Amino acid sequence: MTAINVDDVTKIYGEGHTAVRALRDASLELRDNEFLALLGPSGSGKTTLLSVIGGLLAPTSGRVTIGDTALAGMSKKEQTRFRANRVGFVFQGFNLVPFLTARENMTVMGSISDAPRSEIEARADQLLDELGLTDRKNNLPEQLSGGERQRVAIGRALVTDPDLILVDEPTASLDTELGTQVVRLLATEIKTRGKAGIMVTHDLRMVEYTDRTVRILDGELLDEA
Amino acid sequence: MQLALAEIRRRRGRWASITGAVAFIVFLVLVLAALADGLFIGSTGALRNSDADALVYSVDGRRSLVRSQLPLAMRADVAAVPGVADAGALGVLLATATSADEAIDIAVIGHLPGHPGEPTRRSSGRPLGSGERFVGLADESLRDEGVALGDSVLLTGSSQPIEVVGFVSDSQYLLADTLWVTLETWQALRSEVRPETIGRGDVVQAIPFTVTDGVTVATVGSAVDAALGNTETVTTDEAILSLPGVEQQASTFTAIIAVSFVVVAIVIALFFALITLEKRGQLAILKAIGSSNILLLRGVLLQALIATVAGYGLGFVLSRLLAFVLPAAVPVEFLPRTALTLFVATIVMGALGAVFSFRRIVRIDPASALGGEA
Amino acid sequence: MFIALRDLWRSKLRFGLLTGAVGLLVFLLLFLNTLSATLLDFFIGAIESNSADVLVYEETARRNLQASRLDASLIDDIAAVPGVVEAAPVGELTLTAQIGEDLTDLSLWGVDLDGPGRPAPIVEGRPPGPGEVVMDESGMAEGFKIGETITLVPSGTELDIVGFVRDRRYAVIATAYLDFAEWVAVFEAEFPGTPVVPLSLIAVDVDDGLDPAVVGDRITTAVAGVEGLDRTTAARGTPGVDSISQSFNLIVGITFGIVVLVVAFFFLILTVQKLRSFVALRAIGASVGYLARSLIIQVIALVTLGSLVGAGILRVATLGSNPAFPLSVDGRLVLTVTGAVLGSSILAGLLSVGRIARTDPADAAQGIR
Numbered sequence: 001m002t003a004i005n006v007d008d009v010t011k012i013y014g015e016g017h018t019a020v021r022a023l024r025d026a027s028l029e030l031r032d033n034e035f036l037a038l039l040g041p042s043g044s045g046k047t048t049l050l051s052v053i054g055g056l057l058a059p060t061s062g063r064v065t066i067g068d069t070a071l072a073g074m075s076k077k078e079q080t081r082f083r084a085n086r087v088g089f090v091f092q093g094f095n096l097v098p099f100l101t102a103r104e105n106m107t108v109m110g111s112i113s114d115a116p117r118s119e120i121e122a123r124a125d126q127l128l129d130e131l132g133l134t135d136r137k138n139n140l141p142e143q144l145s146g147g148e149r150q151r152v153a154i155g156r157a158l159v160t161d162p163d164l165i166l167v168d169e170p171t172a173s174l175d176t177e178l179g180t181q182v183v184r185l186l187a188t189e190i191k192t193r194g195k196a197g198i199m200v201t202h203d204l205r206m207v208e209y210t211d212r213t214v215r216i217l218d219g220e221l222l223d224e225a
Numbered sequence: 226m227q228l229a230l231a232e233i234r235r236r237r238g239r240w241a242s243i244t245g246a247v248a249f250i251v252f253l254v255l256v257l258a259a260l261a262d263g264l265f266i267g268s269t270g271a272l273r274n275s276d277a278d279a280l281v282y283s284v285d286g287r288r289s290l291v292r293s294q295l296p297l298a299m300r301a302d303v304a305a306v307p308g309v310a311d312a313g314a315l316g317v318l319l320a321t322a323t324s325a326d327e328a329i330d331i332a333v334i335g336h337l338p339g340h341p342g343e344p345t346r347r348s349s350g351r352p353l354g355s356g357e358r359f360v361g362l363a364d365e366s367l368r369d370e371g372v373a374l375g376d377s378v379l380l381t382g383s384s385q386p387i388e389v390v391g392f393v394s395d396s397q398y399l400l401a402d403t404l405w406v407t408l409e410t411w412q413a414l415r416s417e418v419r420p421e422t423i424g425r426g427d428v429v430q431a432i433p434f435t436v437t438d439g440v441t442v443a444t445v446g447s448a449v450d451a452a453l454g455n456t457e458t459v460t461t462d463e464a465i466l467s468l469p470g471v472e473q474q475a476s477t478f479t480a481i482i483a484v485s486f487v488v489v490a491i492v493i494a495l496f497f498a499l500i501t502l503e504k505r506g507q508l509a510i511l512k513a514i515g516s517s518n519i520l521l522l523r524g525v526l527l528q529a530l531i532a533t534v535a536g537y538g539l540g541f542v543l544s545r546l547l548a549f550v551l552p553a554a555v556p557v558e559f560l561p562r563t564a565l566t567l568f569v570a571t572i573v574m575g576a577l578g579a580v581f582s583f584r585r586i587v588r589i590d591p592a593s594a595l596g597g598e599a
Numbered sequence: 600m601f602i603a604l605r606d607l608w609r610s611k612l613r614f615g616l617l618t619g620a621v622g623l624l625v626f627l628l629l630f631l632n633t634l635s636a637t638l639l640d641f642f643i644g645a646i647e648s649n650s651a652d653v654l655v656y657e658e659t660a661r662r663n664l665q666a667s668r669l670d671a672s673l674i675d676d677i678a679a680v681p682g683v684v685e686a687a688p689v690g691e692l693t694l695t696a697q698i699g700e701d702l703t704d705l706s707l708w709g710v711d712l713d714g715p716g717r718p719a720p721i722v723e724g725r726p727p728g729p730g731e732v733v734m735d736e737s738g739m740a741e742g743f744k745i746g747e748t749i750t751l752v753p754s755g756t757e758l759d760i761v762g763f764v765r766d767r768r769y770a771v772i773a774t775a776y777l778d779f780a781e782w783v784a785v786f787e788a789e790f791p792g793t794p795v796v797p798l799s800l801i802a803v804d805v806d807d808g809l810d811p812a813v814v815g816d817r818i819t820t821a822v823a824g825v826e827g828l829d830r831t832t833a834a835r836g837t838p839g840v841d842s843i844s845q846s847f848n849l850i851v852g853i854t855f856g857i858v859v860l861v862v863a864f865f866f867l868i869l870t871v872q873k874l875r876s877f878v879a880l881r882a883i884g885a886s887v888g889y890l891a892r893s894l895i896i897q898v899i900a901l902v903t904l905g906s907l908v909g910a911g912i913l914r915v916a917t918l919g920s921n922p923a924f925p926l927s928v929d930g931r932l933v934l935t936v937t938g939a940v941l942g943s944s945i946l947a948g949l950l951s952v953g954r955i956a957r958t959d960p961a962d963a964a965q966g967i968r
Contacts, residue, residue, distance in 0.1 A: 084883065084886075092964070100602070104605060113884060246864050285702060381659040420794050425790065
């Protein structure tokens with residue numbers, strides 16, 4: 001079944017002669033259970049594409065459909081709920097909440113998404129275990145290493161059992177070994193739970209864990225390498 | 226230095242907030258102080274701007290200018306005590322008068338022109354002559370009630386108008402406007418306005434006196450009390466504080482102002498601590514690239530100085546503006562001395578707050594700059 | 600709830616300091632209100648809580664009891680005004696009294712013990728007979744106790760204290776009530792040879808169901824040279840009351856404004872500091888409403904805690920208060936002040952909510968540090 005359908009999407013930032021065309025007529029399709037690597041140099045529009053798919057940014061033209069839901073028709077409120085319930089984000093800057101512990105950064109979703117709190121808490125504990133964070137669950141982000149924070153961010157993205165996982169440069173601040181470990185973990189989670197995932201990266205070594213690679217350059221999608 | 230200034234420029238909103246907070250607190254304290262000063266000044270002018278060194282009251286009058294009663298003849302006894310240079314007399318009559326259809330409270334104060342106890346700050350018109358009847362010097366505050374030089378004031382219950390031949394400033398008594406007349410006029414008015422006092426004969430409320438050079442007021446006061454018996458002599462300063470309510474007001478306001486100040490200190494310190502906490506990452510980087518603690522402290526102090534000075538300026542202007550919209554019933558007086566004291570205090574408080582927050586800078590580990598994301 | 604409480608807990612120092620600041624400011628508010636209430640009570644309690652419905656002043660006295668001087672012949676004229684049930688004389692004289700070894704000020708009121716203006720209700724002891732007075736109970740602090748004898752100075756008249764009334768102090772000094780006829784005798788002893796004994800007021804009871812203010816106006820119109828006022832108007836009109844209440848209102852108003860501003864500034868700064876977290880939370884699906892609720896919960900927690908601290912300090916401060924000037928914690932005042940501060944602080948908190956609403960959740964994806 002088609003999980004994500006990006007149809008002819010263009011995104012332009014700004015207006016007039018300062019306008020920047022971040023995406024040009026981008027089209028992409030992703031099935032359930034598929035893990036896609038989006039490969040491209042910095043400034044190529046990777047993050048913009050991810051934001052458009054995740055309902056964070058409205059495209060200037062074109063349409064995005066997630067499952068059977070068209071993002072364009074949603075109100076702001078519906079978009080917020082969509083992100084809370086159906087999308088798991090792992091941002092480049094991790095964006096953990098500094099005053100929440102590792103476990104709380106995950107369980108906070110219990111009050112944000114519509115999923116029952118008890119379910120979230122149970123899944124958080126399970127994820128903490130799977131991600132090897134059980135010993136660190138009561139630490140604040142500032143007490144965690146870069147890799148640990150990255151894993152907490154992944155845990156937070158998975159804790160709501162979303163249909164869609166969007167990951168931005170998960171390995172940017174990790175060494176090769178840790179990076180590989182994190183991506184392998186992501187691939188396992190996506191595969192075993194039957195989700196669709198997109199990982200933005202510019203690290204070719206990570207591609208082997210994904211099902212498919214799409215290159216992006218100056219906002220244009222180029223087919224599989 | 227350059228950094229501190231640049232930060233204020235770039236983070237205008239935040240620094241405006243701090244300045245605003247400081248301004249409002251300064252405003253509060255300034256207005257409080259103005260009220261305290263206003264009450265004090267409006268209550269005590271009659272005694273404060275007197276040339277007397279001390280006042281003699283009757284013991285049972287309990288230092289009250291209204292209740293104390295002494296025979297006028299005692300003035301000679303006081304003057305005869307060694308060390309007394311000259312003695313006068315003071316009589317107070319609380320009355321009302323009608324001016325421009327408005328009733329006003331007036332304290333009519335009888336005194337002996339040319340002798341201790343007379344008001345010293347004449348602002349216009351001529352002085353009173355000795356024994357001159359039914360003319361008076363009005364306090365400047367009576368001008369606000371529509372009384373002008375040459376006008377006459379008629380007390381309720383009296384048949385004799387008093388012509389205002391001069392004005393004196395800052396001579397109010399317990400927030401009432403004063404009208405200074407000769408003792409003779411005062412006696413005539415009193416028997417008309419307060420006929421029940423006729424039977425008391427030639428009494429006055431207090432005998433103010435000056436002392437000769439080289440003797441202390443306290444010594445002479447004791448000598449006066451010893452010579453006269455049944456009197457209580459107090460220095461003018463004591464007499465001022467003994468006026469009804471004055472000391473209580475002073476201590477109440479001191480308490481209120483003190484509490485406000487504690488709050489100022491805490492709030493300013495809090496703001497600076499917050500700002501510093503927020504800049505921790507940035508300060509760590511500065512330390513990593515070699516800034517010394519002293520250099521950073523100087524920057525933080527400079528910022529505190531700028532914020533408190535700006536806040537003070539704003540608060541000062543606000544308090545002055547308030548004076549325009551205040552109802553007349555609220556006595557406020559802005560004294561430059563009070564403003565200056567508060568200025569110094571605010572800056573010191575700001576600096577202390579900054580130093581408090583600075584302890585956090587000292588503890589920052591420059592290496593944390595390399596740790597990156599938190 | 601989730602975020603709000605954890606944030607509070609993890610920033611204990613910050614919130615603690617602010618709670619302290621708010622607490623002190625709330626204390627200041629409560630203290631000023633209590634102070635002004637007590638002061639006004641002591642100043643005009645005898646008028647505001649008088650047992651008469653209407654008090655009649657000399658017209659030119661400007662509602663100043665001590666400047667008001669009425670002739671006894673007016674009582675009959677006033678009693679004849681429609682709506683007046685009864686009119687009775689009231690005399691006030693401030694003099695020096697000796698109680699034990701101490702000399703102190705005393706405001707002595709001569710009233711019709713059974714008519715309008717009677718000292719009632721007696722909260723302790725019994726109504727006065729000949730040579731006896733009842734006192735406002737606050738006089739206890741100055742040494743006026745039931746069973747003691749007051750000696751007036753200099754006349755030497757002796758008066759026994761046999762009872763207490765409440766809230767009937769006048770001009771911030773100890774206040775005693777005795778029969779009018781005896782008061783006249785005291786007055787004459789105080790001013791030997793006086794040709795007149797002026798009344799200070801004429802106290803009036805009005806028919807049931809009639810508005811005292813209306814009857815007061817009728818008296819003002821019908822009888823020349825007098826002004827009839829209901830108790831509240833008379834009390835508020837007393838010279839000096841305006842100065843006191845307006846001065847205090849001014850300070851209270853400014854302090855109130857500062858509490859709200861401090862709370863507003865503080866939360867704005869905190870919000871700006873946490874903006875990145877808020878952006879991230881919005882990006883992962885937290886609604887602005889949810890974040891706003893968190894913030895408002897913090898405001899409520901902080902102000903409530905601060906108010907408790909303020910009330911606590913007031914409690915401590917009143918413990919050490921001078922018995923001559925009783926300051927007490929008025930629960931209703933605490934609630935009113937807390938409610939007002941809370942309401943305004945929540946409004947101030949909306950400023951920060953606005954700041955959160957202006958963030959763009961898409962920024963989270965940009966990885967801006």
